[in-house]
Amino acid sequence: MKKILYSIIIIGLAQFGIAQAPNGYYNTATGTGYTLKTQLYNIIKNHNTKSYNQLWGLYTGNPNAFNDNWYDSGQQNTIMDIYSENPSGPDPYNYIPGTNQCGNYSGEGSCYNREHLIPQSVFNQNSPMVSDPFHIWPTDGKVNGERGNYPFGVVGTTTFTSRNGSKRGNNLNSGYSAGYSGIVFEPLDEFKGDIARAYFYFATRYQENGIQNWNYAMFNGTKDKVFTDTFLKILMTWHVNDPVSPREIQINNAIYIYQNNRNPFIDNPEYAQKIWGYNLGSLDFISQERNYIDIFKKNNTTYTITTKQPKSVINDIYIYNINGQIIQKINNNSQQKSIDIVLHNKGVYVIKIMGNSFEINKQIII
Structure with a gap:
């Protein structure tokens, strides 16, 4: 053999030719802690806000970012859906971009819609959060509904399992997810880091939009730290366990063209530790x-x-x-x-x- x-x-990442932030984009991101977070906010704020309906065109017009090009070579012209994707085998169902949009659904595999990773109810469906694709991804309508407004976490006792293994149930109140016992939704391991970095983006981009007043189990009522200790530990663990993938880089580049801002935590994953100072040991992996x-x-x-x-x-x-x-x-x-x-x-x-x-x-x- x-x-x-x-x-x-x-x-550096740029030497691989896969990170495409413009030269100098992060030049003013020089601090640490919440100073760095505010510097990043000033870099990525004031993006070109698009309508909620325009998200459909973003999903269909960027096949490298939102199509299933990463796991199943035979289904490259279908939607990449984190709630139905099976990274190690055939997907249970597939969606054609622009063809299978919800509408109503009767069960899994009926249609896809727009999943807000941070639920719309948290920010009262206000703009620009309601249409920001960095936290709104195309997913199966039924599973999106089953996830509802629950936070993301580590499921202990399962009450719902999607056909790809995503699940809902009470949070496992031990290990790195200790501190919360309510209902959570847990995606596949392959997408946990993607979700964590979307949350870090949201906490940074919208720190001046009243995030300290939004009621959500994952948030602690501040605009700097944003997250409770429990959910910060979960997100940081996912961020480290599931590093940035080529798919995320393609999404980052596509959204930059679409609305003229980027997710700093995809371009520079180390920013998360520099801001929140959460050092994970080897046992957390x-x-x-x-x-x-x-x-x-x-x-x-x-x-x-x-x-x-x-x-x-x-x-x-x-x-x-x-x-x-x-x-x-x-x-x-x-x-x-x-x-x-x-x-x-x-x-x-x-x-x-x-x-x-x-x-x-x-x-x-x-």
Whole structure:
């Protein structure tokens, strides 16, 4: 079995040619803590507000961002829906952009609508929050309704499960989600970081829109910290466990063209830790178990990533530090089944492994 050996060196995200923030866009983001948060607010405020109805055109007009190009190569012309996507196999149903819009629904698979990750009722359906696509994504109408206005969290006892495994139930009041026992909605692991970064964006972009007065279980009644301790821990854990994906980068770029602002936490994931100062230890990381991908230690600096099944061809590998900064991207263009990576520096790394039908995040500690 052939192997490819990669040596890991620290280099910037822009060098991969996938981050497309304009030169100087974040030049004034020089502080730390809530000073940095306000600096980012001043950078991303005053975006070009569009109507709620225009979201349909955004979803259909940006196939690289909102179509299912990332997990199922046979369904590239369908909507990428976090509530129905099955990253490791066939989706239970698919939607054609612009064709299957809700309307009414009778069950899962009827139609897709516009899911507000921060519920509309929180901000009384006011503009510009009501039409900001950074937190409004196309999802199955039925599952959107089942999620309702509940916060995101870690489900302990399940009362509803969608056909892709998203679930609703009482929050698991232990571990990193300790401190809340109400009903929550939990997405798949592959989309938890995406949701966390959408929340960080929302907390920053709308800190001067009265967010301290909005009643929501995830919010603490302030405009600086915004989140309760429990939900900040959940979001930060998800942010680290599920680093920025190419799909998010495409969404960020598409929305920048659409409304002329960006999500800073996609461009610079380390901003979250710099603002909220939430240092996660290695025990806070939960690796995603998949029986068709192995990572084993070869020696003190070298790890081997191996795929066991023909369908599980590795396309790309991304290596992140614990703050979510990407330090290396590997393209497996020759589709080798076994890849060696070398980690020179001590630390905690998150390895994102992506193929046509899967996305897996694993932890390595040097």
